[in-house]
Amino acid sequence: MAIQWYPGHMHKARKQMLEVLPQVDLLIEVLDARIPYSSENPAIAKLRGDKPCIKVLSKSDLADPEVTALWQDYLEREKGVKTLAITSTEPGKMKQLIELCRKMLPARDASFKSINTMIVGIPNVGKSTLINILAGRTIAKTGNEPAVTKAQQKINLGSGIVLLDTPGILWPKVENPKSGYRLAATGAIKDTAMEYDDVGFFVAEYLLQHYPELLQQRFQLEQLGATELEFLEQAALRRGALGSGGRVNLHKICELLINDLRSGTLGNISLETPGMIAGEELEVAQLQAEKANQKKSRKQNFKARNSAANSAPKDKR
The missing domain is CATH 3.40.50.300 (P-loop containing nucleotide triphosphate hydrolases)
Structure with a gap:
């Protein structure tokens, strides 16, 4: 994000x-x-x-x-x-x-x-x-x-x-996409600058991996769905986050999940550990290097096309 x-x-x-x-x-x-x-x-x-x-x-x-x-x-x-x-x-x-x-x-x-x-x-x-x-x-x-x-x-x-x-200061761009999700999930980013569905899926995926027992306890589920979508559907049925025709309202259940996380209703949860950071920083560095190479390649291609066009023989008629 x-x-x-x-x-x-x-x-x-x-x-x-x-x-x-x-x-x-x-x-x-x-x-x-x-x-x-x-x-x-x-x-x-x-x-x-x-x-x-x-x-x-x-x-x-x-x-x-x-x-x-x-x-x-x-x-x-x-x-x-x-x-x-x-x-x-x-x-x-x-x-x-x-x-x-x-x-x-x-x-x-x-x-x-x-x-x-x-x-x-x-x-x-x-x-x-x-x-x-x-x-x-x-x-x-x-x-x-x-x-x-x-x-x-x-x-x-x-x-x-x-x-x-001093006023709270963010920096112009959060380079680590996962950090962006975490900032949004904990309320550091204004809700108007985030998509509840997008952040909700990130939170659900993380909690399924690291705190499944807290999800089971909170939503009174004997067994959790294998994916974040399956879990959100289960949770929506439990919390009545449904739309017309009894269909699951993903926006509503994601909003409820995020609010439960922020308030501590889900339990004591940390969204990152020191051990996770080295791998994430390496991923970000690799992504930045790829973007820099792509930008450099585009510039080289542009110069090559311009050079070829300028060196082409002119029609003297």
Whole structure:
């Protein structure tokens, strides 16, 4: 699924981030614990350079805890990176973030200077909820849809921590098609920019492979269909997602399935693991190389045709 969604305020926010980064001591990047790889903006790593970074895995109560632990170990292999898995139902754990900021910059703590942090992340990843809990009051606007925060704001969290909030930023194009599906499935992409049927089939296929028992339990099925279409038909009959004449309404059942995933009604589900990523990145690299070769070949053919046409003998009549 090719995602291209880059509203104007996101372009502006990226420019603002570049302007203030020299004043920032530490970055806090909020990721969706269900999709840490897909929700990690590749532009952020380039922007932060060698600045220390805390990768906060939000919505961890919706993710598979065993997979989240694997992600924390994987992410902390990068120099200068620490992780913290949080959920909005445990505000006390969220506040551990302030202590972790000080531990990562002990020299600044000893000098009694404020630590300037910047919080970044893609839309609808739980960034605003985290800020409000840390601040102890409603500062950042929250909403169950992406792109709520539209401008930067500076927030004093106390304990010597100053936090700069930024709008959620996607990048111009999501190269990995599977990441596009995952972003859509978890709500990082506005529903108007996705097709429920398309995303629903992707989710059904993944869950049949990795979490079949949760599907059986949720839809009360003794046996699951062998394909995603067969399962969706079974689920539609169970949930009454039918149209005229009792025919299966695929759009409706896909929408119900996606909403169950987003709300956690299906159970604790992670949509990607560290082990999956290397193979997917190789596939993307191969696809990009093929496209580049095709483009180069088209240009060469075009030049050859032009050259042949120009060298052809002219009719002097």
